[in-house]
Amino acid sequence: MRGIRSFNSIPKRCYAARRSGSLTEPLALRKTSAAPLTPQNVQVSKLPNGLVIASLENHSPMSSVGLFVKAGSRHETVENPGVAHVLRLAANLTTKGSSAFKICRGVEALGGSLSVTSTRETTVYTAQCLRDDVPSLLEYLSDVTTAQEFRQWELEELTTRVKIDKAMGQQSPQIGVMEKLHEVAYKNALSHSLYCPDFMVGHVSPKEMHAFVQANFTTGRMALVGLGVNHSVLRQLGEGLLSSRSGPGAPVALAAYRGGEARMHSRDDLVHLLVASEGSAVGSAQANAFSVLQHVLGAGPHVKRGSNITSKLSQGIAKATSQPFDATAMTASYSDSGLFGVYTISQAGAAGEVIKAAISQIRDVAEGNVADADIDRAKNQVKVEYLMSLEDSDGLLQEIGAQALMTGTYQAPDTVLQAVGAVTPEDVVKAAKSFVDGRKTMVASGLLVNTPFVDEL
Template sequence: MAVSARLLGRVCRRYYSAHTTPPSHSLKGVKSPAASRKLQPQNVQTSKLRNGLVIAALENYSPVSKVGIFVNAGSRYEDAGNLGITHCLRVASNLTSRGASSFKLTRAVEAVGGNLRVTSTRDCMMYSVECLRDYIDDMLEYLASVVIAPEFRPWEIASTSDRLKVEKEIAYHQPQIRVMENLHAVAYRNTLCNRLYCPDFMLGQFTCEQLHEYVKKRFCVGGMALVGIGVTLDHLTKAAQELFGSKSGYGHAGAKAQYCGGEHRDPNGESLVHAAIVSEGAALASPEALAFAVLQQVLGTGPYVKRGKHVTSTLTQAINNSTNQPFSASAFNASYLDSGLFGVYTISQDRAAADVISAAVSHIRQAAQGKITEKDIERGKDQLIVRDLMVVETLDALLEEMGSQALATGTYVSPTSAVEQIKEITKKDVVNAAEKFASGRKSMAVSGRLGNTPFLDELESD
């Protein structure tokens, strides 16, 4: 009977959590469990090569290993001449490289039951591979080849245009994605205003020279982090020396994001109005970042019970008191390397849009005046702690968290340390975060039937 890698990942985490010995089959680099001793869970370990490559590893004795390469090459680094190039790189990740043809790469990954995945944010790109740990060295070679040695053959790049168009159409079919893309486009003058999906006028316009130039400029080892789960730090460091030891370079730092504020309206025939109203929030490493995260939990991030109404959300309670119309409302918080966005996201019927949006913004202004209880703040802190701990229960989320921290700071903050930092957040910190939203320049993106949807200047004048 075939057993999927995902199922094995679940099994191994149970062994890890219970401090029991691993399965009877051998694990590369791990001593046989024939002895009666039990293998103890390890902490995340980090190191750095002389060329600047950051390495982070967590040995959890899993039969399934997952390794990712994080690169400072997100859409924020695009310019006017190559908008959408990171989307093209995502789609072209399985094409021919110096280490393997597209066919060989696909066959090699599938032959070991592996999974090669590429995702990107506005800050970075992540290339990851998951497979049985006995094959991790082979998969690492293919992964490194995909990242630093793509060939970009003209006929292969030409074939990506249709895939780029289809991916964008599927994504933009979701109002939430359209609103978020439009929100970033009007909130910033540069960098973070770039979209995650290729604009229509750039489809089929990318040349092999442009792609090679972008990879050469951004894919430098000094701007990368190699992260692994189910592999020891020594093993990962040795592999990194062989694959990246001869490489050098730190790449360009890139421009700092400039927040400006603005409004984007997308009128269409959809009866539900999606609206996002934000001010500039906190950057990833900012001291204010945790205060905004706690405020988000206090206001509410959506129901915790299926089809529930999130009765503990102060934002939901406030809107309920001002309208009898059905709605959905949650706090929005996004942090990037040098900036962030904080605000509210609402979904309502077009006839109730004005009441719902105005009530949501008004409630945060009240929080900025200190009209928030210690009980709500303690609840928000507890919810944030639980959310952060539950997120790292999955391999994908844990790898992303390890990689994001390693890339941004060169180190990793353990969940235990993060919990202690959250507990130190005070009411004053949370109120100051709300006040920053209330007094800051706003940005708004809305979509749907907008006849009853207020304009941004009307909200600011209330």
């Protein structure tokens, strides 16, 4: 291995060594390329059993396949909180067709990878390998997603991993306040945490796991997405491997926004404060307006290791407090609801001034005091941020899968950019007004001696 790693230390000038004489003839060993491969568009089809198949043939020697399932934490019930978190960590356990060792060994033998991620709405199983090995790797993917066994002793062995995963995920105050924000903002569904609650750690039973899978892992709630895969091949594989999960699945409860407040007291002099109101569902025109408003106010630094001094939030806070405290606008969109708000980090003594100054900037926009140049800048930032998310295969796979699962179709980037470009100043002002007039949700953590209550904002 040291010999391989030593190549990284070779100076770049070694690759630029001059060759005596000019190269006028092609190298003898170089094969002339065939006709250029034509780029293809994303193909989407829906099987009679409800399974959505989406693919993009990019002619890459590496293929990526993702199975997107509507089985996030929002689909948990009062009886089984935390089951989605345990399910995410149980992806490598023994199935009816393969042992845990066989799955690991088989995927390694193909030189591939198999991973799982989850959000409040979806669980995504992703497999990557050389394109010729896609059928073999998909057999393991099918086992992991449709033939789970959930043996009691294997679930018990997951307890330590669940605790560690939860501790690592919630070690930052930002994640803590975001989790608490959803818990307070909604009555059901989206109020469920991404992590297993303490009282359920080690107590999620195989019966609860099987019930959750049976209710949610059905073809009517799945999308099979591939990059570097022929659409007909992916469709044939989907018909064969996932046929055992036919059905529409259990009905999904709509999220009910309520608003409220949570104050998490500690001795930390650094106060993290998040104030939000209900936003808009993903894919809607109003969601685009909220995204533009977010960047008008300031969505974080755009220069590496730089400050956020150009944002309206930072400018307003600096003017009110004479100190450059951190503040960013946030937005989160889901299939049936969303959140929009402002997140501030400040010293305990200035927390009240900082959050009031930040909210005053949103009120300023709601009154129409926003320049067209600021809106144009914000729309450009939204467009670039979206296009950059599609630059790598993981981001592109996630985008295609999210659209295919949500709508059963796919909108090309040009269509998305046109929708963002169609946002008007009036749309942005309307979005700001909806925040100002809407019912608020506030979460604060730290030394809250000078932190106002939500009804005082």
